[in-house]
Amino acid sequence: MARNGVAPAPGTPWRLVTVVGLLLILAAAVVGRLVLIQVVDQERGAAFLREQGAMRAVRSAEIPAYRGMVTDRRGEPLAISTPVITLWADPLRLRDSSRLGVLADALGQSEVELQQRLDLYSDKRFMYLARHQTPQLARRVLALKVAGVGGKREYRRFYPAGEVASQVIGLTNVDGKGIAGLEKAYEDVLHGRVGKKRYIKDLHGDAIRDVGVVREARPGQPVALAIDLRLQYLQHRELQRAMVETGAEAGAAVTLDAWTGEILAMTNHPVFNPNSRAAFDYSATRNRVVTDAFEPGSTVKPLTLVAALETGAFTLDSIIDTSPGRIRVGRKVLPDPLNYGAISVSRVIEKSSQVGVTKMAQAIGHEPVLSVYRRFGLGEPSSIGFPGERSGSLPNRERWSEIEKVTLAFGYGLTATPLQLAQAYAIFANQGKRVPLTLLKRSDGEQAPSERVISKEIANQVLTVLHRVTGSEGTAQKARVPGFSVGGKTGTVHKVGPSGYLHDQYLALFVGVAPMDNPRYVTAVVIDRPKGDSYGGGAAAAPVYSRITDGVLRLRNQRPEVEAEMPAQLAGFGGGQ
């Protein structure tokens, strides 16, 4: 109709057809290409496009994982993670914000300083505003909705017991990884697995919606220690008190349950506050109970006694003549404080007589003594796996001079840690059986593995002697505990300086077992460099042992051997006969 009604210019139809045809071909080409890329997926075109899209819009974020709690044996928290919020900023967007003043106020920072930091990071897209803020404060800041400010969930570690258990528990770094103490030793158990999720962001990098969880966050496992916080606190208090009374610079104490091998308390001085990193002294983070090995001196004489009894050459009642109160070995003269005359082997240990022990050592030789030391765990690390634990050392010589054989028997020429000493005495308390030590709580009724290292008879004989040491003739009368009979051995060791033994610096040691009628609790006390006249093990360390053990026995519900008459008003309570 149109063709007939309006006279068309000649040639028009083929031009129109050509143009329309070309346009159609172009459209078909575009559609065809789209189909090829998106539907047919030739040459991985679709995958490429998806990837490019995701690169621009999809981001992944970490889901923080909860770090396991560390508790004492009664469930009291010793290390606990609390949620905190870390505030960050995008300097590029925040730099020119008109609300910097408000933000700085809410953060409690000065606006000038904030501006300076923003200028410093002006070419970056991320900087921390304030790390590890309490949720309340962080929410107040985030509620301002300042563009370019964000919050990230993190955990912060708190140590409720503070300095009381600081060296044992250790520390985590700002990223929540254990760097010292138990936090490091049990990192694998405590640390959770960080999860991962994906989200879609807008142009400014703000999350629009989450796409999904790539990996679930898995919380860390809790760890229950053998430590009893009440005993730990008590030990800490007594050690601090001893530091003040003796003027010493450092000290350490450890209490074991010999039957189970559990470490009930372990304290050190100097201390640090694990909740504040402001004034931080790394040397105070050392857990001296396991990291400091020293010559144990007289505290190993009971082990020499074991060697002497095992050879059969001596009994507790064998008489040794210690007159004239000194003995020459090689070029050295070893003196006793006074001439004890002819005394029994038992009395030699009670009085800690150098002459007596020297004569015993000369009679039996060094091999039996070394054998006992090895069986008692000296020179090898304990089983607790504490970071930085020292194993001490036993001498290993081709040829032994006379003086070396003798000094070995009274505790020089070898080194041991306080924990090793406590472990050795635990063998006496255990009637000759060695139980591996542990910092973790053993479950109720769990039978600790044990290995017999000396006979029950000899262990009991040594216990009798240890008890006599605290008697009226012994060196450790100050170790006595009211209501209980205890046993132990003192030690006073010269400290070693750059050029040999220092004449005016000592370590005062005491290792003891209680209660004697049913020996179970072993405590070792080390006082480093006590000042004044009370520098010896019997004067500086034994009183600390006494006060610690008094508390240990009370808190562990041990019944005193002697008791007051039953008061009339209490008689009805069930204790009456």
Place this chain on the structure above:
Amino acid sequence: MMSFRWATPLLVAAVLASCLAIIHSTHASRAYYADLQRLEGTHWYLQEDYSRLMLERSTLASPHRIAKLARDELVMRTPDLATLHTIVEGVH
């Protein structure tokens, strides 16, 4: 030939049904994910409360504080041997 006539509407219906099912399941998935987010938020708040309360409790119950309160306010002291008596359960 008869079967093709029936097949077409059947397939169309099936496609429609599957479309609706996809819409439904996508919606459900979003709703569940929103729930998850909300619950995670709650979890976080509860954990915040829990650890704060734990800290508060252990601060209040710290042996140091207990010892001080017992000594100063309640005038308690450790009994000496003269006044100490152990009551053993089950002994009459």
